[in-house]
Every structure is written in structure tokens, then in C-alpha cells.
Amino acid sequence: MSNDLVKLSAKGVNLWFGNKQVLKNISVDFEPNKVTALIGPSGCGKSTLLRAFNRMHDLSPDARIEGKFMLENQDLYEKGLSVTQLRRRIGMVFQKANPFPKSIYENINYGLKINDIPKAERPGIIENALRESYIWEEVKDELEKPATRLSGGQQQRLCIARTVALRPEVILMDEPCSALDPLSTLKIEELIVKLKKDFTIVIVTHNMQQAQRVADKTVFMYLGEIIEEGQTKDMFANPKNELTANYVKGHFG
Amino acid sequence: MRKKLTPLLEWGTLLITTGLVCFFLVVILWDLVSKGASSLSWNFVSSLPTQGMTSGGILPAITGTVLLTMITALVAAPFGVSCAIYLNEYAADNWLTRLIRASIRNLAGVPSIIYGLFGLALFVQGLQMGTSLLSAGLTLGLLSLPYIIITTEEALRRIPASTREAALAVGATQFESIRDVVVPSAMPGMLTGLVLTLSRAAGETAPILFTGVAFYINNPSGYLNQEFMALPYHLYMLSTQHQAIEAVRPLAYGTALVLLIVVFLLNLTAFYIRYKYSKNE
Numbered sequence: 001m002s003n004d005l006v007k008l009s010a011k012g013v014n015l016w017f018g019n020k021q022v023l024k025n026i027s028v029d030f031e032p033n034k035v036t037a038l039i040g041p042s043g044c045g046k047s048t049l050l051r052a053f054n055r056m057h058d059l060s061p062d063a064r065i066e067g068k069f070m071l072e073n074q075d076l077y078e079k080g081l082s083v084t085q086l087r088r089r090i091g092m093v094f095q096k097a098n099p100f101p102k103s104i105y106e107n108i109n110y111g112l113k114i115n116d117i118p119k120a121e122r123p124g125i126i127e128n129a130l131r132e133s134y135i136w137e138e139v140k141d142e143l144e145k146p147a148t149r150l151s152g153g154q155q156q157r158l159c160i161a162r163t164v165a166l167r168p169e170v171i172l173m174d175e176p177c178s179a180l181d182p183l184s185t186l187k188i189e190e191l192i193v194k195l196k197k198d199f200t201i202v203i204v205t206h207n208m209q210q211a212q213r214v215a216d217k218t219v220f221m222y223l224g225e226i227i228e229e230g231q232t233k234d235m236f237a238n239p240k241n242e243l244t245a246n247y248v249k250g251h252f253g
Numbered sequence: 254m255r256k257k258l259t260p261l262l263e264w265g266t267l268l269i270t271t272g273l274v275c276f277f278l279v280v281i282l283w284d285l286v287s288k289g290a291s292s293l294s295w296n297f298v299s300s301l302p303t304q305g306m307t308s309g310g311i312l313p314a315i316t317g318t319v320l321l322t323m324i325t326a327l328v329a330a331p332f333g334v335s336c337a338i339y340l341n342e343y344a345a346d347n348w349l350t351r352l353i354r355a356s357i358r359n360l361a362g363v364p365s366i367i368y369g370l371f372g373l374a375l376f377v378q379g380l381q382m383g384t385s386l387l388s389a390g391l392t393l394g395l396l397s398l399p400y401i402i403i404t405t406e407e408a409l410r411r412i413p414a415s416t417r418e419a420a421l422a423v424g425a426t427q428f429e430s431i432r433d434v435v436v437p438s439a440m441p442g443m444l445t446g447l448v449l450t451l452s453r454a455a456g457e458t459a460p461i462l463f464t465g466v467a468f469y470i471n472n473p474s475g476y477l478n479q480e481f482m483a484l485p486y487h488l489y490m491l492s493t494q495h496q497a498i499e500a501v502r503p504l505a506y507g508t509a510l511v512l513l514i515v516v517f518l519l520n521l522t523a524f525y526i527r528y529k530y531s532k533n534e
């Protein structure tokens with residue numbers, strides 16, 4: 001497993017909510033410093049798969065998970081593993097921007113605080129994270145303003161800043177642009193492409209153009225299974241599976 | 254034709270019922286103010302009753318009600334909020350939790366006189382606290398508990414899962430996510446519920462009747478282990494039990510007005526807190 005070309009992986013994963021099987025025998029590898037897009041029709045299990053990696057299902061009592069999840073050599077579901085430590089290594093950006101009901105500054109500071117990052121280092125980290133997320137120029141004079149007053153696109157970039165501030169190794173993004181206008185979407189896409197220098201990124205998207213613009217690799221899911229995966233260019237140019245072909249051409253969604 | 258009439262009818266019905274409710278409210282307020290305003294004075298709210306309560310003020314009743322409400326809050330808020338957090342954030346969704354929740358809802362429907370009797374049995378006699386401010390405060394605390402649990406849980410339920418996940422995703426434990434993000438987000442709703450519950454408790458007579466309220470004391474109420482005067486009971490006494498009911502009628506209206514003002518101030522506090530929170534959001 002300690003392949004240099006695999007940062008994050010799932011092997012033989014099945015997942016049920018109650019009696020309903022949502023993921024079926026999923027095996028997938030994500031390469032370091034690449035952007036991988038998860039695409040597929042609504043309800044096919046993309047979010048469910050993504051959230052299994054940072055153990056967001058831990059709090060849903062009716063979720064049952066089988067299979068192996070690895071971050072490099074670390075089994076993510078190992079007994080005794082600290083989930084909070086793990087989530088620091090695997091950050092997440094959500095579909096709807098969900099800033100804390102705190103100031104812009106506190107939104108980033110909070111994660112640093114609970115992860116015991118020394119107080120003296122925090123202001124620098126916060127500024128850097130805001131710069132990396134291309135929102136610094138817009139907010140530097142009003143860091144004490146409540147984050148909820150920002151526009152949707154700014155909020156989402158703040159949520160990304162909050163995530164990168166913790167220097168995770170992997171960033172999971174669940175349709176981060178689905179609630180944004182085209183201009184904000186474009187900004188976030190640029191940001192994603194820049195961030196892959198430092199992070200491994202897995203992004204769920206509904207938007208075929210977006211997948212082609214940002215993703216090195218693409219994974220197509222259908223009804224809880226992975227149908228096809230490969231280099232984004234190949235997959236959109238020459239899909240091997242008929243389902244993939246129909247989906248990427250927009251025949252269903 | 255029908256399509257056009259129905260909305261008009263619906264609209265009209267709503268308008269009339271709303272108007273009716275407001276009308277009665279205004280009538281009651283007007284009645285109170287017109288009959289009670291004349292007895293309101295600085296002296297009325299700052300001095301002890303004199304001459305068998307036919308003159309003087311109602312200071313002990315005011316301090317009694319204020320202190321009583323504070324004890325109620327101190328008793329009910331921490332327990333109620335903790336219980337609601339447990340039920341909404343931690344408890345598994347199973348039959349036991351549902352049973353607990355149903356019991357709490359039923360408790361909220363128990364007549365307040367029953368709480369009074371329960372307080373008498375438990376605090377006054379059982380725990381030997383006697384008829385006192387503390388016994389009455391604890392009793393009112395019990396009465397308020399289910400309301401606080403219900404309103405707090407309602408406020409917590411309104412916080413979307415994505416808010417909790419935001420905290421978890423940056424490495425917060427479940428407890429940290431609740432303490433630092435969920436509860437602060439739910440605070441306006443929780444405080445509104447708390448204050449509304451307290452303003453209801455402040456106006457209760459039955460639960461304090463057997464547990465500590467007194468007809469008359471000659472000092473401003475303020476000792477935990479002693480009997481006290483309270484506005485709603487004072488009002489009740491003046492309007493039904495006093496030997497010179499007609500003579501003290503203006504005082505009764507004045508007392509009612511003061512009680513209303515106390516409750517209004519409580520509500521104003523809730524409004525102010527919510528305003529401050531919404532500004533920070």
C-alpha cells in the first residue's frame with residue numbers, strides 16, 4: 001500500500017444506511033498533489049464516499065461501513081486512532097459554505113486554537129491562509145466582521161482558508177461551487193488548481209466543465225459503484241463505458 | 254369566481270381573528286392602565302405596605318418576585334439546557350429517548366397547582382426547607398424545567414448538521430463542536446425560550462401558594478429561608494381576600510400593572526439579547 005503514487009485509498013468498501021446499500025465494493029486510489037473529480041448522477045453516493053474518508057459518518061448511528069480506508073500507511077478506521085487528529089490531516093470543504101457564527105478572523109483561528117497551535121504563530125498562519133485562498137485583499141481591513149456577512153463566494157473561500165490553515169494533507173471538497181455564481185466559481189476553480197501544489201484534492205462536482213477545468217483524474221460513479229476512472233482528458237474524450245459516455249455528454253444527471 | 258373569492262375569504266378570516274386578538278389585548282391593557290396608573294408612584298414601588306395594606310407600597314412583592322424569578326432561572330436553566338443538549342445532541346434516537354421526550358412534554362402540561370403540592374411535599378416537608386423563598390424557587394424551577402428543555406431543544410434542532418460538521422472537520426471533538434459552535438448559534442433561540450418561560454413563572458401563583466409566599470411581611474423579601482411576598486399572590490390577595498376589597502382596588506390594579514411591567518422588562522431583555530446576537534452573526 002505504501003505506494004508513492006497513492007496518497008489516499010479505499011479498498012473493497014461497502015456502506016449501508018440502515019438496510020439500504022449506498023456504496024458497493026468501491027476501490028479507488030487518489031494520487032498525491034493531484035486533483036481528482038468524483039462525478040456521477042445525484043444520489044449515486046459521491047458525498048457518502050467522500051465523507052467516509054474523514055469519518056463524518058461516525059455520528060450517524062445507522063451507517064455501517066465495511067472495507068479499508070488508508071491515508072498513506074495509516075488505516076483510517078483503526079481502533080484507537082484519534083478521529084480529531086485524522087480530520088486535521090484530511091480537511092473538508094462543504095457544499096454549502098458553513099462559516100462559524102464568528103468573525104472572519106475567528107473562523108480560522110478556531111481550528112488553530114483547538115489544535116493547540118501556539119498563540120504566537122496564529123496571526124501569521126491566518127494571514128497566510130487567507131492569502132492562499134485569494135480572499136486576503138477583500139477582507140484584510142475587516143477581519144473582525146462576522147463571517148456570515150460575506151458573500152457566498154467569499155464565505156466559501158473563507159471555508160477553504162479555514163481548511164488550508166491547518167495544513168492538511170488531503171482536502172475533500174463536496175460540490176464547493178454548487179451554490180455560487182459563475183464568477184465566484186471561477187475564482188474557486190483557480191484556487192483549487194493552485195492548491196494542488198501543496199495538497200491532494202478530491203472534489204465532488206456536478207459540473208462536467210468544472211471537472212475538465214480542474215481535475216487531473218476523474219472517477220465516474222453510478223448507483224453506488226465506480227463505473228470508470230482515468231485521466232480526465234481520456235475519460236471525457238473516449239469514455240470506455242456506455243454509461244460514462246451518456247453521462248459526460250449530459251444525457252442524464 | 255371561486256378562485257377569486259377564496260383568497261379574499263382566507264385573508265379576511267385571518268385579518269379578523271388577528272384584529273380580535275389585538276382588540277382584547279388593547280382592552281385589557283387599557284383597563285389596567287386606566288385603573289392602575291393613578292396608584293403608580295415612586296413611593297408605591299419603593300416602600301413597604303402600611304395600615305393593613307390599604308396604603309403604602311409593594312416593594313416586598315417586587316423584590317420577592319424578582320428574587321424568585323432569579324432562583325427559578327438558576328435552578329432551571331443549567332439543568333434544562335444540559336438536558337436538552339443531551340437529548341438533541343447525544344441521545345440515540347430510540348424508544349427510551351422518545352419516552353423521555355414524551356414525558357417531558359407531558360410534564361409541561363401538568364397544572365401548576367400540582368407542582369405546588371409536589372413542592373410542598375418535597376421541599377417544604379420532605380427536605381425540611383419550610384415555607385421559604387428557596388422552596389418556592391425550587392418549585393418554580395421544576396415547573397419551568399420542561400419548558401426550558403423543550404424550547405432549548407427546538408433551538409438546537411434548528412441548527413443545521415452542516416454547522417456541526419464544520420467544527421468536526423477542523424478537528425473539534427463533538428463536545429467542542431457543541432460548546433463552541435452549536436450552542437452559540439442556538440443562543441438567541443435558547444434565550445428567547447428561557448425568558449418567555451421565566452416571565453410565565455414570574456406570574457405564577459399556585460406553585461408558590463403552599464411553598465413560601467406570604468400575605469404580608471414587614472421587610473423587603475430577601476432571605477432564602479424565609480417567607481416572601483410576590484406580585485401575583487399580592488394581586489390575588491388584594492382582589493379576593495382583603496377585608497376592604499373596594500378600598501384597595503386601585504392598589505390591586507397598580508400591582509397588576511407593575512407585574513406586567515416586570516414581565517415586559519424581561520421580554521425586552523430577551524429582545525435586546527437577540528438583537529445583539531443577530532448583529533454579531
Ligand SMILES: Nc1ncnc2c1ncn2[C@@H]1O[C@H](COP(=O)(O)OP(=O)(O)O)[C@@H](O)[C@H]1O
Binds near residue numbers: 042046047
Ligand atoms: N445519513 C443518511 N441516512 C440515510 N440515507 C442517506 C444518508 N446520507 C445519504 N443517504 C442516501 O445515500 C444515497 C447517496 O447519497 P449521497 O452520497 O449524498 O449522493 P450524492 O452525493 O452522489 O448525490 C442517497 O440515496 C441518499 O438518500
Ligand SMILES: [Mg+2]
Binds near residue numbers: 046047048174
Ligand atoms: Mg452530494
